[in-house]
Amino acid sequence: MDQREEIRRRAQNAAEANVYSLDNPYLDQGEKLEVEMWFQLPGNCLTYAFFAVALWSVHQPMSWWSLIGIPIGVNLATGLANWYVYSRGLVFRLYLTVFHNWVLWLASLATAGALVYNRLYLLAALAVMGHAVLFPVLEVHMLLYAALAKKYRMHPKYAFFKKQYGRSFPFET
Secondary structure: OOHHHHHHHHHHHHHHHHOOOOOOOOOOHHHHHHHHHHHHHHHHHHHHHHHHHHHHHHHOOOOHHHHHHHHHHHHHHHHHHHHHOOOHHHHHHHHHOOOOHHHHHHHHHHHHHHHHHOOOHHHHHHHHHHHHHHHHHHOOHHHHHHHHHHHHOOOHHHHHHHHHHOOOOHHHO
């Protein structure tokens, strides 16, 4: 193999290792579903943490730093736990119950209703729009996963399968 071909092959492998797409040929549909649930779990925990903190603020006023900081702390703690102590069964059960999209929307609307009743309109708007639009900006677990996946030299979603299941990918050679 000449030098140009080797450089091209290495560049192609690096690109494939660091760019994850849902139409990748390396994971089957079930694995893609599992990795998405794993990856999004800390974000859903952040959403519920925000709901809890917002509802608690009805009785105990909190600063905006607390209203945002506590859910971010929950996001980081959940991300660390999810990286090091992954439980496939627990994750699947969570997504069949409290993390199901319809349940998240119902919790969002219920939280917003309680906040509107207590005249906390901005928090109510955040509860409704938060998990769909605003909270992804706060999901610092994505940065955590990227940092933890550095040692694998691949996208965190591929690193998850390598770490968890010992998967080898063609782009690693």
